[in-house]
Amino acid sequence: MGWFSFIILGLIAGAIAKLILPGKQGGGWIATLILGLIGALIGGWLAGLIFNIGYDDFWSIQSWLIAIIGAIIVLLIWGFITRSRSRRS
Template sequence: MGIIGWIVLGLIVGALAKLIMPGKDPGGIIVTMILGVVGAFLGGLIGQYVFNMGGLQNFWSWSTWGLALLGSLIVLGVYRVIVGRKAVSSG
């Protein structure tokens, strides 16, 4: 799947990750969607190296979307922990 496909997929799953993990995020929906793009790449790496999928080539595959969403949730969770820790220590 090309870079444009990963970006589009990341934007969509970033919004889905925000719906699944509601709450206040520093940076708002734009940062969450950017994190979704990063998460989509992470999901692709998980699929390639952990599940030996040889890369995710099909945009409409359930495994592509599931791994991209999983990656987005991981990245969003890590982001909240790191940024939340900084907000608590400086506030």
């Protein structure tokens, strides 16, 4: 998969992850899309490291699941970070 298609996959995965997660996450849509891109990158890295799988093709269900799960994980971590900051203030 090329870089451009990977970027599109990550951005869409971030939007899907925001729709899946309940409640309000810190940051707007642009932050969520960027976090989705980071999540797709981390998800692909972890999937390759742990399960020895990776991104096959843009239309592969495996690629989409890896990207969405990675985006959900990054959004959850971001939510915990922003939530703890707002409680301290």
